[in-house]
Amino acid sequence: MLAHVPPSRRELRAQAVHRLQVGMFGxxxxxxxxxxxxxxxxxxxxxxxxxxxxxxPAVEVSETSAKDPLADMGVAPQLPVTAGEKPTVTLSPAPPPTPAPTVRAPQP
Structure with a gap:
């Protein structure tokens, strides 16, 4: 049967120093x-x-850009169009149709 041996003073001191070191590092x-x-x-x-x-301070307000911002970006035409300015429309023919691809059914 083994008897419990109490730790020596040296072991108790080593445990206390180790706990102190862990606490200080934490x-x-x-x-x-x-x-x-x-x-x-x-x-x-x-x-x-x-x-x-x-x-x-970098934001500046200008009245010209507030009137028609889409026209300034080039997304929409400038409005109103006067009688002297007629809009030009160009039409191009549609490309010729391409035939649909053929799919062959597997032969049994």
Whole structure:
């Protein structure tokens, strides 16, 4: 039968030092993680503030673009068309039809 042997003073001290080391490394890791998160959040706030300040004065309002923006992009014709300006229409013939592909049924 084995009898329980209490740990010696040296073993108790080694366990205490190990626990202390693990705790200190844990605290240092958490401090590092929180500091990194704080730096990232500060940089994000700084970038957001500078982006808002530089974008606001760059917007200029012009009356000519507000009248017909589709015509300015070339998507729609400029309206109104005056009597002197007749729109030109060009018609091209349709391409000749192509025959449908033939499918052969498999032979039994």
């Amino acid at each position: 605290l240092a890791g958490m401090l590092l993680l929180v500091s990194l998160a704080n730096v990232i959040m500060d940089r994000a706030k700084f970038i957001d503030e500078s982006a808002v300040n530089t974008a606001a």
